[in-house]
Each structure stands twice: as structure tokens, then as C-alpha cells.
Amino acid sequence: xxxxxxxxxxxxxxxxxxxxxxxxxxxxxxxxxxxxxxxxxxxxxxxxxxxxxxxxxxxxxxxxxxxxxxxxxxxxxxxxxxxxxxxxxxxxxxxxxxxxxxxxxxxxxxxxxxxxxxxxxxxxxxxxxxxxxxxxxxxxxxxxxxxxxxxxxxxxxxxxxxxxxxxxxxxxxxxxxxxxxxxxxxxxxxxxxx
Numbered sequence: 312x313x314x315x316x317x318x319x320x321x322x323x324x325x326x327x328x329x330x331x332x333x334x335x336x337x338x339x340x341x342x343x344x345x346x347x348x349x350x351x352x353x354x355x356x357x358x359x360x361x362x363x364x365x366x367x368x369x370x371x372x373x374x375x376x377x378x379x380x381x382x383x384x385x386x387x388x389x390x391x392x393x394x395x396x397x398x399x400x401x402x403x404x405x406x407x408x409x410x411x412x413x414x415x416x417x418x419x420x421x422x423x424x425x426x427x428x429x430x431x432x433x434x435x436x437x438x439x440x441x442x443x444x445x446x447x448x449x450x451x452x453x454x455x456x457x458x459x460x461x462x463x464x465x466x467x468x469x470x471x472x473x474x475x476x477x478x479x480x481x482x483x484x485x486x487x488x489x490x491x492x493x494x495x496x497x498x499x500x501x502x503x504x505x
Contacts, residue, residue, distance in 0.1 A: 314389065315327060317342070318340075321341050321342050321459030323341050323343035323346075325345065326342050327339060327342055327345060328350075330350065330351070330353045330354050331345070331348075331354065331356045332354045332356070332357045332358065333358045334357075334360035334362060334382065335360045335361070336360055336361045336364070337358050337359070337360060337364070338364065339358070339364045340364065341365045344364060344368045344370055346369070347371040347438070348370045348371070348372050349372060349438070350373065350376045350377065351375070352376065354500075356370060356372070356379075357376070357379045358380045358384075359401060361382060362381070362382060362385075363384070363385050363387075364386050364389075365387045365391030366385065367389075368386045368390070368391075369390045370393075370421075371390060371399055372391070372393050372484055373414075373445075374445065376393040376394050376395060376396065376413075377395075377396050377397075378391055378396070378398075379396075379397075379463070380399045381399060381400045381402070381403065381452065382401040383401055383402050384399055384400075384401065384403050384404070385404040386405050386408075386419050387406060387465060387487050388407035389405045389407075389408075389409045389410075389411065390408075390409070391411045392410065392413070392416070393411075393412070393413045393415065393445065393448075394413060394414040395413045395414065395445035395446065396413060396445075396447040397411055397413055397448045397449075397450075397456045399411075399450045399456065399485055400450055400451045400453070400454065401452050401453075402413065402452055402453040403451075403453065403456070404452045404454075405456040406476070407458070407459075409458065409461075410453055410460070410461045410462065411448055411450070412448070412462070412464060413446055413447060413448045413464050413465075414444065414447040414464055416439045438471075441468075445464055446465030448464065449466075450462070451467075451470035451471070451472065451486065452471070453470055454472050455470050455473045457473075457478065458476045460476065460480065461479045462474075462480045463480060466482065466484070467482060467483045467489045468483070469483075469484055469486030470486045470487070471487045471489065472485070472486060472487060473488075473489045473490070473501070475489070475492070475495075475498070477493070478486075478490060478491050478493065479494050480494075480495045481495065482494070482495075483492045484497075485497070487500050487501045
């Protein structure tokens with residue numbers, strides 16, 4: 312493990328955890344992005360070169376989660392909720408309030424969910440326990456994801472895809488597809504730039 316990093320001039324008195332690898336020329340606006348970070352994996356997060364992680368981005372990672380972010384990625388206000396794995400390809404842009412989750416962390420059964428929420432409300436940190444049965448989310452290279460999009464567990468988004476604003480992505484998106492809606496459906500395919 313490496314030494315934890317402080318960000319000069321950061322408004323939040325925190326640090327970037329020692330199991331986070333940050334590529335050359337990458338920018339992380341604030342250590343607050345790691346407030347809900349609990350990954351003990353080594354590395355827990357790998358951020359490629361020249362990637363921007365801006366205000367509002369949150370790494371909400373469970374104890375076994377790993378996140379890999381490619382080169383030249385733009386993340387503005389993205390929330391990653393991971394207990395297993397999330398991979399984001401190079402040259403991908405994600406707008407504000409995008410949620411990427413590889414697990415639900417909470418039981419869909421109402422009585423079980425109430426019991427879980429009651430239990431967590433009595434703890435000091437109020438973290439839901441990590442779910443080791445999460446399903447990896449993979450986002451390809453050169454993908455554009457619009458604001459308020461939600462990407463659910465086990466989804467793969469192919470290279471050069473576009474996900475419209477406020478889409479809920481429940482199934483895989485083919486390379487080059489443009490998807491929109493809730494649930495997201497294919498609207499069209501991009502034309503070959505050649």
C-alpha cells in the first residue's frame with residue numbers, strides 16, 4: 312500500500328486512501344469523494360492518466376470492491392456504489408448525478424428491508440453492509456453518459472455508446488448504440504464515422 316494523499320487546498324479535511332492509485336496528470340477535486348470509501352482491496356481504485364474526478368463524485372465502495380477508471384475520463388458528480396467491481400473505459404464522459412451500482416445492498420423483501428434499515432440506523436456510521444454477491448458493471452471506451460442516468464448491476468455498455476439523460480440502464484448496451492428511457496431501449500445506432 313502507498314501513503315494516503317492529502318489534496319493541497321482541499322476544503323474537506325480528508326485524504327485519498329492509500330489503496331487508491333492515481334495516474335499522472337489526473338485531477339481529483341476533493342477527498343470528500345472518498346468519504347464513503349471502505350474498500351480494503353489493493354488496489355481499491357485505479358484512476359488512469361489525465362482523468363478528472365470533479366465535485367460531487369462519490370466512491371461508495373464496500374470492503375471488497377474494486378473500481379478501474381481508464382485514461383482521459385471525465386466524472387462530474389458521479390456516484391459509484393460498488394461491492395464487487397466497476398470498470399470504466401478510457402475517453403468516457405459522465406455527466407452529473409450519474410449512479411453506477413454493482414449491487415443493491417438491501418433486500419427487496421419489505422420486512423427484511425425494514426429490519427436492515429432499523430439495524431443500520433442504530434450504528435454510528437449508518438453504512439449498509441457490503442453485498443458480496445454484486446455483479447460487475449463494465450462501461451466501454453469513448454462512452455457518453457447523460458445526467459441523472461442510473462446503471463444497474465451486471466450491465467455492460469459497449470464502446471462508443473451514448474446513454475441519454477435520465478435513462479435507467481437495466482440491460483447490456485451494444486457498441487455504438489444510442490439508448491434512452493426507463494428502462495433504456497435502443498433508439499438508433501451511430502453512423503460509422505469513416
